[in-house]
Amino acid sequence: MTRQSVPGFETVRGVVHANEPMSRHTSWRVGGPARYFFIPAGREDLARFLQSLETDTPILWVGLGSNLLVRDGGFDGAVIATHRGLSKIERYGEREVFAQAGVPCARLARFTNRHGLCGVEFMAGIPGTVGGALAMNAGAFGGETWQSVTQVELVNRRGEFTHPPVESFAVAYREVTVADDHWFTSARFTLSCGDPDVGQARIRSLLTERGSRQPVQRASAGSVFRNPPDDHAARLIEAAGLKGLRHGGAAVSSQHANFIINEGTASARDIETLIEMIRERVMDLLGVMLDPEVRFSGVDR
Ligand SMILES: Cc1cc2nc3c(=O)[nH]c(=O)nc-3n(C[C@H](O)[C@H](O)[C@H](O)COP(=O)(O)OP(=O)(O)OC[C@H]3O[C@@H](n4cnc5c(N)ncnc54)[C@H](O)[C@@H]3O)c2cc1C
Incomplete structure (x- = not known):
């Protein structure tokens, strides 16, 4: 769907999609639909789009979605996609x-x-x-x-x-x-x-x-957890014996323990559950609570 057919955005020049699957815009290749997905035609156009939103519409900014887990139920608001929109x-x-x-x-x-x-x-x-x-x-x-x-x-x-x-x-x-x-x-x-x-x-x-x-060719979001002070999240995950751990279509990379790979069929729920499993096990075994570096957005299905 293009901007012409999405009511409410007649004044903008950029592209507006309705119900755009966020799995197309995140490096994990997961994520349900965004109510609106906007690629601005420059800076002034971006301002016009923001002004045309209801003041309570939730907004999510997305670059290349390489550090972002959008949940399977999607994002009920406006996604502003900067890539190809603000590219000077x-x-x-x-x-x-x-x-x-x-x-x-x-x-x-x-x-x-x-x-x-x-x-x-x-x-x-x-x-x-x-x-x-x-x-x-x-x-x-x-x-x-x-x-x-x-x-x-x-x-x-x-x-x-x-x-x-x-x-x-x-x-x-x-x-x-x-x-x-x-x-x-x-x-x-x-x-x-x-x-x-x-x-x-x-x-x-x-x-x-x-x-x-790093498994740079696989669908991931890079390092999932921040490194705790004076230590490395990857070292802790490996020490807890979690390399290769899987849940649904998601797996802890066997190459770099701080990466979670979508092996092709993972849902956002699979990935989030695996993140929770890692946190719990590292806490139980090593007494360190890992803090995610990736950002979470949207709702479960
Ligand atoms: C294979 C791989 C390797 C990686 N290696 C590294 C690495 O070495 N070092 C590192 O730091 N990271 C790394 N990352 C993570 C990621 O690439 C970085 O965090 C990157 O900066 C995210 O940029 P993005 O445009 O994809 O942001 P997104 O994932 O789209 O967004 C990330 C967060 O930033 C917010 N955001 C995006 N754009 C804006 C904006 N214009 N204004 C305000 N908020 C905004 C989003 O809302 C979200 O909260 C890696 C990821 C992958 C997949």
């Missing part, structure tokens, strides 16, 4: 890159590398968007998203844009505190200058290392 990326001045929220992290890494800038090579292997990386403070191999962010733009549910100073955000490991009903539309990254060949070699070696350690 530009260089500013000598060392700055501006990227909208829907730009894939890998594209940001390649773009900056081509421009002889370094600092976000670690993003090359993160299969999410800039918006998701800002929301999660995504990181890898010692790098974190917010280390090089010098400006952000947010939008609220009235469609108003704001530019709070980056120092006003509480940024921590895989966590950023943002005011309720505010979402990222873009960011500026200030980077250092470097040799593109060296940057390219670093990207290649990080991707190779990732490929050897």
Whole structure:
């Protein structure tokens, strides 16, 4: 269904789908339907869409859905999909890159590398968007998203844009505190200058290392649990003997114990139950309560 046939959104130019299966938009390939699924035709169009929503309509922002479990009953509200909707990326001045929220992290890494800038090579292997990386403070191999962010733009549910100073955000490991009903539309990254060949070699070696350690070709959401202080969730899960544990179509990866794989037929319920089983067993056996890194949304069927 396109925007023309979804009543209430006649003023927007982007695409609106009704009852869009979220399994098409999450890397776990699970998730029931979203009441509305919107891909904005740019920033102003996004503001128009937000203004056309009832003030109590729940809103879920989705980048590439690579850290998101949408439950089987779906999301009874509006999903705003930034990928392909907010996709501008530009260089500013000598060392700055501006990227909208829907730009894939890998594209940001390649773009900056081509421009002889370094600092976000670690993003090359993160299969999410800039918006998701800002929301999660995504990181890898010692790098974190917010280390090089010098400006952000947010939008609220009235469609108003704001530019709070980056120092006003509480940024921590895989966590950023943002005011309720505010979402990222873009960011500026200030980077250092470097040799593109060296940057390219670093990207290649990080991707190779990732490929050897993680089941990157399988349907997953990356690391399911945050690493507890001074330890690794994968080590604890493995120590509890849970590698290969399954529930329905979901299984703990035998390659990386902090990854849960959809083996093809998993439901969101299968995955969530497996997450609960892991938490309980690690707590019982090792006395550590693991804290999920993935975000949950929607309702059970
Ligand atoms: C194979 C694999 C490897 C991974 N490796 C890593 C890794 O090395 N390091 C790492 O940190 N993560 C990793 N991840 C997890 C994931 O890729 C990151 O968390 C990524 O930043 C999520 O981006 P996304 O666009 O997919 O966000 P989504 O999954 O779409 O959303 C994640 C959360 O961010 C919110 N969100 C999305 N966009 C916005 C926005 N514009 N404004 C406000 N909130 C928003 C969503 O509502 C949701 O709560 C991996 C995942 C996979 C599948």
